[in-house]
Amino acid sequence: MVSGGILLDLVERVGGAVVGSIVEVPVAGADPAVIERWCERSGHRLLSVEGGTARILRGPVPDDEAILSSVPADRRPGARLWIYTNFDCNLACDYCCAKSSPQTERRAIGPELIERLVEEGVSSGVSEVFLTGGEPFLLPDLDQIVSACVKRAPTTLLTNGMLFRGRRLELLRSMPREGLALQISLDSATPDLHDRHRGRGTWQRALDGIRTAVAEGFRVRVAATVAADESGAAESAAFHRLLDEVRIDRDDQVIRPIAQRGFAEDGVALTVESLIPEVTVTADGVFWHPVAADHEDQLVTRDLFPLGDAIEEVQRRFADYRRETDAAAQRFTCA
Amino acid sequence: MSKPLLIGAVAYTPNVVPIWEGFRDYFADGPVETDFVLFSNYGRQVDALLDGVVDIAWNTNLAWVRTVLQTDGKCRALAMRDNDLAFQTVFAARAGSGFADLSDLRGRRVALGSRDSAQAAILPVQYLREAGLGDDEVELVRLDSDLGKHGDTGRSELDAIRVLLDEDADAVALGANTWKALAADELMSDALEAFWTSPEYCHCNFTALETLDPDVYEPWVEHLLAMSWDDPELRPLMELEGLERKWVRPDLDGYASLFKAVEDQRIPARW
Structure with missing residues (x-):
């Protein structure tokens, strides 16, 4: 048979396979460039040619835009922009994914760069901004930062809520109520669990902070970070009862697992392949997700600008991971 | 309409399942709820159309000719792919x-x-x-x-x-x-x-019997024609179904050569 026979095999085997499956075709002696070109023209993807066998992802292979649109708009990579305003913190929580503490170097980005980041982010599709740290209320210019963000996109400011006194209370009071939500951490309905991870007396001070912020007219979201063995139904019910009492909307009562990052020895393992990315900027670079903003394995680029390029890179990588995992799911079906 | 419009299609590849599930999902948001039934061959599908088991059949050109011949023309082609016009x-x-x-x-x-x-x-x-x-x-x-x-x-x-x-x-x-x-x-x-x-001729079309209510099939066809190649969720479906870019209204003149061939070659009406 002349060289065309390989194309007949490709059309028959790949064309007859289920979309998204990986098809192995014997191609001994065939020119890999011909196989590659045929895949390109036919909308399939050549994965490898090894040992006389071609492995081909049966198309149509969804393009990046189709994959991104399969994620709800508010979670689509690039919709949320996280900014680590600083890394130092008044607390040293034992599970902190950013390894923040009073001894941690500040590594602040500063209001000017943050304003530019948000401006560029919004023009690249960012629809929501999250400011986190460290503890942002340690920054004397936090009001400028918040104001610059709120002008451009709905903004959430994450804080432990323990510093609302004196000058910092005035800082809080100067912030806009519209377009800004405060997210305050409180890990349990009673002091024990919260104080075990965050330090003695911190639960009461955080709860006081929540009451202060609510009284000042801010929208307050309360987030609990809990280990798997601490998140029983009774604990959850008590937690919700407490937050109902301090007038936190049910939609703003969030319980999430500890991430296995930073100081945490246990927790949910998070990788770039398993996380839907949420573009995260620190003074050191752009990262895949806020739970790993201090980790080289989730570094996207050291260049903060242009931010649009980093967002596009995150979206492109996410689409690649999705295509790979979809193909892997086809290989490992159990029934 | 209390029951969904039922489309018949032939299962010539495992990929017809995601194709027609995609259709069902697309029409779930449209004016006419739609579901589908798969057949192992076109003969069985046309029988099902004639018997009223399905409302619309996604027919090849031969299945269209067969339907016309068996109904004395009391059927209509509703729509086709753009490239079905120029096969x-x-x-x-x-x-x-x-x-x-x-x-x-x-x-x-x-x-x-x-x-x-x-x-x-x-x-x-x-x-x-x-x-x-x-x-x-x-x-x-x-x-x-x-x-x-x-x-x-x-x-x-x-x-x-x-x-x-x-x-x-x-x-x-x-x-x-x-x-x-x-x-x-x-x-x-x-x-x-x-x-x-060869000269161009027509290939597949959505075929319905003359008895199908226009108030049902017209909005269905309009919704079909509204499928956009530029919609990232619909495009993979349209690619899989083999469209060039869009659904179109049928051109019945494009079947003339096949009607003549079927007659000249005495192709059985029940193929």
């Missing part, structure tokens, strides 16, 4: 064969696809006759590999090409879609060359 048959030979026209096939062996394939068997026989070749002047090698599916799998055409490449035939007739799928013009030019391409 073609290609005659190819081994590179360097020197054929320039169908008349060059006098006394030669021509490999055809399944005998129920309009593009790879029925129309090619008609083209040979129109070129002045009597049935005893060309030896036909029939590869009936996917009977019942009207050539949809393309399998019989690939088998016919294998026969050609093995030098057990001098030429092959196949649908332009299979020729395109092989990328033969670019990647098989050392082995194959197309030497004659």
Whole structure:
């Protein structure tokens, strides 16, 4: 048979396979460039040619835009922009994914760069901004930062809520109520669990902070970070009862697992392949997700600008991971 | 309408499941709820249409002709793919064969696809006759590999090409879609060359009986035509179904050549 026979095999085997499956075709002696070109023209993807066998992802292979649109708009990579305003913190929580503490170097980005980041982010599709740290209320210019963000996109400011006194209370009071939500951490309905991870007396001070912020007219979201063995139904019910009492909307009562990052020895393992990315900027670079903003394995680029390029890179990588995992799911079906 | 509109389609590849599930999901947001039933062959599907088991059948051109003949024309084509308007048959030979026209096939062996394939068997026989070749002047090698599916799998055409490449035939007739799928013009030019391409004719369409209420099928067709190639969620579905870019209203003149071929060749009405 002349060289065309390989194309007949490709059309028959790949064309007859289920979309998204990986098809192995014997191609001994065939020119890999011909196989590659045929895949390109036919909308399939050549994965490898090894040992006389071609492995081909049966198309149509969804393009990046189709994959991104399969994620709800508010979670689509690039919709949320996280900014680590600083890394130092008044607390040293034992599970902190950013390894923040009073001894941690500040590594602040500063209001000017943050304003530019948000401006560029919004023009690249960012629809929501999250400011986190460290503890942002340690920054004397936090009001400028918040104001610059709120002008451009709905903004959430994450804080432990323990510093609302004196000058910092005035800082809080100067912030806009519209377009800004405060997210305050409180890990349990009673002091024990919260104080075990965050330090003695911190639960009461955080709860006081929540009451202060609510009284000042801010929208307050309360987030609990809990280990798997601490998140029983009774604990959850008590937690919700407490937050109902301090007038936190049910939609703003969030319980999430500890991430296995930073100081945490246990927790949910998070990788770039398993996380839907949420573009995260620190003074050191752009990262895949806020739970790993201090980790080289989730570094996207050291260049903060242009931010649009980093967002596009995150979206492109996410689409690649999705295509790979979809193909892997086809290989490992159990029934 | 209390019950969903039921579409019949033939399961010629496992990918018809995601195609029609995609359709069902798309129509769930539209004016007419739609569901589907899969058949193993077009004969069974047309029977189901005539019996009222399905409301609309996604028919090949031969299944359309069969429906028209069995209903005395009391049926209508609702819509088709853009490339169904301009389907073609290609005659190819081994590179360097020197054929320039169908008349060059006098006394030669021509490999055809399944005998129920309009593009790879029925129309090619008609083209040979129109070129002045009597049935005893060309030896036909029939590869009936996917009977019942009207050539949809393309399998019989690939088998016919294998026969050609093995030098057990001098030429092959196949649908332009299979020729395109092989990328033969670019990647098989050392082995194959197309030497004659047919006039354009129509291929598949959505077929309904005359009794289907226009208040049902018109909004259904409008919603079908509104499917956008630029919608990232719909595009993979449309690509999988083989559209060039869009759904269109049918052009019934494009079936004239097949009606004539079916009559001349006395193709059974129940294929």
